Amino acid sequence: MVAQAARRRRRTGRAGGGVWYPRWFWPAFALPGVLWLAVLFVLPLYTVLSIAFGTIDPLFRNPLPTWNPVQWDTTAVRTVLERTFGDDAYLGPAFLRTFVYVLCASVLCLVIAYPVAYFVARYGGRRKGLFLVLLIAPFWISYMMRLLAWVNLLQTDGWVNRALTATGLAGQPINWLDGRPVTVVLGLVYGYIPYMTLPLFASLDRVDPSLLEASRDLGASRLRTFLRVTLPLSRHAILAGMVIVTLPMFGDYFTNDLLSGSPGTAMLGNLVNDAIGTPGQGTQGAALVVLLMTMLVLPMLYYVRSTARATREGRA
Amino acid sequence: MSSTVQAPAPAEAGQPPEARAARTPAGSWWRNPWRKPRILETVTWLYLAWSILPVAIAVWFSFNAGRSRSTWQGFSMRWYWGDQALSVWHDPELHRALFHSLRLAAVTTLIAVPIGVAFAIGLDRWRGRLAQGFSFQVLLAFVTPEIILAVALLFLITNLLDFIHLGTVGQVLGLVTFQLSYPVIICRARLLSIGSHYEEAAMDLGASPAQALRRVLLPLLSPAIFASAVLVFADVIDNFVIARYLSSDAATEPMTVKIYNSARAAPTPALNALATLMLLSSLVAVVLGFLVYRRLTRGERRAAGAGAVGDFAGNL
Numbered sequence: 280m281v282a283q284a285a286r287r288r289r290r291t292g293r294a295g296g297g298v299w300y301p302r303w304f305w306p307a308f309a310l311p312g313v314l315w316l317a318v319l320f321v322l323p324l325y326t327v328l329s330i331a332f333g334t335i336d337p338l339f340r341n342p343l344p345t346w347n348p349v350q351w352d353t354t355a356v357r358t359v360l361e362r363t364f365g366d367d368a369y370l371g372p373a374f375l376r377t378f379v380y381v382l383c384a385s386v387l388c389l390v391i392a393y394p395v396a397y398f399v400a401r402y403g404g405r406r407k408g409l410f411l412v413l414l415i416a417p418f419w420i421s422y423m424m425r426l427l428a429w430v431n432l433l434q435t436d437g438w439v440n441r442a443l444t445a446t447g448l449a450g451q452p453i454n455w456l457d458g459r460p461v462t463v464v465l466g467l468v469y470g471y472i473p474y475m476t477l478p479l480f481a482s483l484d485r486v487d488p489s490l491l492e493a494s495r496d497l498g499a500s501r502l503r504t505f506l507r508v509t510l511p512l513s514r515h516a517i518l519a520g521m522v523i524v525t526l527p528m529f530g531d532y533f534t535n536d537l538l539s540g541s542p543g544t545a546m547l548g549n550l551v552n553d554a555i556g557t558p559g560q561g562t563q564g565a566a567l568v569v570l571l572m573t574m575l576v577l578p579m580l581y582y583v584r585s586t587a588r589a590t591r592e593g594r595a
Numbered sequence: 596m597s598s599t600v601q602a603p604a605p606a607e608a609g610q611p612p613e614a615r616a617a618r619t620p621a622g623s624w625w626r627n628p629w630r631k632p633r634i635l636e637t638v639t640w641l642y643l644a645w646s647i648l649p650v651a652i653a654v655w656f657s658f659n660a661g662r663s664r665s666t667w668q669g670f671s672m673r674w675y676w677g678d679q680a681l682s683v684w685h686d687p688e689l690h691r692a693l694f695h696s697l698r699l700a701a702v703t704t705l706i707a708v709p710i711g712v713a714f715a716i717g718l719d720r721w722r723g724r725l726a727q728g729f730s731f732q733v734l735l736a737f738v739t740p741e742i743i744l745a746v747a748l749l750f751l752i753t754n755l756l757d758f759i760h761l762g763t764v765g766q767v768l769g770l771v772t773f774q775l776s777y778p779v780i781i782c783r784a785r786l787l788s789i790g791s792h793y794e795e796a797a798m799d800l801g802a803s804p805a806q807a808l809r810r811v812l813l814p815l816l817s818p819a820i821f822a823s824a825v826l827v828f829a830d831v832i833d834n835f836v837i838a839r840y841l842s843s844d845a846a847t848e849p850m851t852v853k854i855y856n857s858a859r860a861a862p863t864p865a866l867n868a869l870a871t872l873m874l875l876s877s878l879v880a881v882v883l884g885f886l887v888y889r890r891l892t893r894g895e896r897r898a899a900g901a902g903a904v905g906d907f908a909g910n911l
Contacts, residue, residue, distance in 0.1 A: 420650050423835055
């Protein structure tokens with residue numbers, strides 16, 4: 280009996296603890312994915328480095344990668360850095376503009392998304408499902424479709440101008456699409472705000488209402504309850520939301536192309552896209568991508584770590 | 596609400612400000628702890644209108660009888676198939692773009708979901724530093740801005756793996772890399788909540804590891820597999836950056852790229868019609884996905900909250 284029970288105890292150890300399964304059993308499942316990411320995620324990123332630190336074929340003007348890090352040529356990266364921060368800084372304004380636009384757009388996203396997420400999470404009631412469907416809907420509408428919708432509305436004879444002229448707010452139609460920073464920033468907000476609303480909703484929905492009641496019972500005002508209880512509890516979601524809307528904005532070039540098309544509002548993504556499309560500038564394009572990656576690696580790591588932590592805590 | 600409060604006496608100078616506020620209707624409405632959150636509700640509805648109406652207007656104008664995208668000239672199906680030269684059905688370029696998008700979405704889903712599900716199972720059960728590293732890599736691929744991955748893949752294919760052709764093959768490889776994280780993340784979340792007890796029970800009853808996997812684990816995992824397949828399909832239909840960089844010529848340009856190319860070049864409502872079809876394909880996928888998901892998870896729903904929609908959304 281005792282021996283049997285002991286064997287049983289041993290056998291009911293964690294699955295994957297090597298009790299029942301051959302050692303190779305679980306790693307074998309991960310193998311295809313591991314190989315896929317090695318060849319098509321890690322290797323491409325290394326290729327970008329090799330091209331950014333490589334040379335240009337003098338004859339065909341196509342970039343030549345230098346695979347060996349010892350022989351890396353820093354000319355292209357130095358050129359990009361000089362043009363960004365040095366005296367001959369024609370990339371500098373675009374860098375600054377990108378930061379200003381992304382900052383404005385992500386703060387607007389937060390300011391608009393927070394009350395919406397808060398209302399649906401706390402007061403959604405029986406209509407929560409409906410609200411949620413409407414909040415998620417933009418995810419399933421292509422970004423291009425949503426931009427096209429705004430191109431239609433913002434045309435010179437579009438509905439926005441008609442409303443403005445009909446109400447007398449504007450004397451004559453405004454050409455919204457000829458390179459206005461306002462249009463680009465609002466386009467970015469419109470495009471990426473769903474990525475802010477949903478994590479905020481998920482976090483605010485998990486806030487235990489009894490905590491808020493306790494705070495009110497103990498004499499805190501509404502505002503104080505919000506500032507001292509709700510806001511701290513959603514701090515991680517705010518940060519994660521900011522990161523998740525900011526990352527794609529830094530690489531965005533199509534919002535600008537469709538809503539402005541003017542070099543006067545060009546962002547980092549436009550610089551990369553233009554360099555990739557121009558013969559002889561491949562190396563510079565790669566250097567810009569390396570710069571972009573260097574800038575974004577910290578927020579990316581922050582997001583990955585906070586997601587991993589949230590998963591551990593949420594399921595523990 | 597405030598209307599039920601008695602008519603206020605004129606505020607007297609000697610009263611403390613709180614008492615004065617309590618006696619005016621607006622003040623008592625503001626101080627009433629059970630008042631309805633009117634302001635938040637208004638903000639939410641305005642937000643929903645702002646996020647959905649522009650798209651609804653674009654869809655509406657795809658049925659316009661005339662060429663305008665802002666003046667309604669009567670209902671017709673002209674831009675879908677009525678027009679012999681310019682409608683989506685008869686313009687070979689738009690027609691091809693529609694089918695290319697659907698093809699990319701189907702093939703990518705068929706490749707990314709099996710690899711991703713196996714990857715998730717492998718990573719969940721295979722413990723140790725190596726597995727942690729690969730999980731980290733999956734999350735990193737998830738947050739890498741698309742433009743970085745797209746440029747990197749373009750350089751990889753043109754400089755190193757030149758036996759891979761740009762066009763459909765290159766696009767599928769790139770899209771699978773970009774989408775692989777979704778099934779991994781979704782299935783891992785589900786695996787964590789399933790735990791290993793069911794498999795242990797199956798093996799106590801004499802099942803082999805392979806049988807336990809096939810007969811117990813995969814059926815339990817099926818809602819997550821399904822949700823991730825729907826997500827990948829709808830997301831590939833909407834994909835723009837990777838599909839554009841890895842396309843070879845006009846024949847391999849999906850719908851999003853067509854919209855990008857012609858949105859600012861005096862398009863006809865046929866472009867709206869194409870965008871509407873794109874919207875329809877992802878919505879059909881998601882709604883079907885939701886219905887099947889609800890069926891698969893019958894009886895295991897949380898008692899409170901937003902019900903199946905919330906669960907399904909939580910998977911996204």
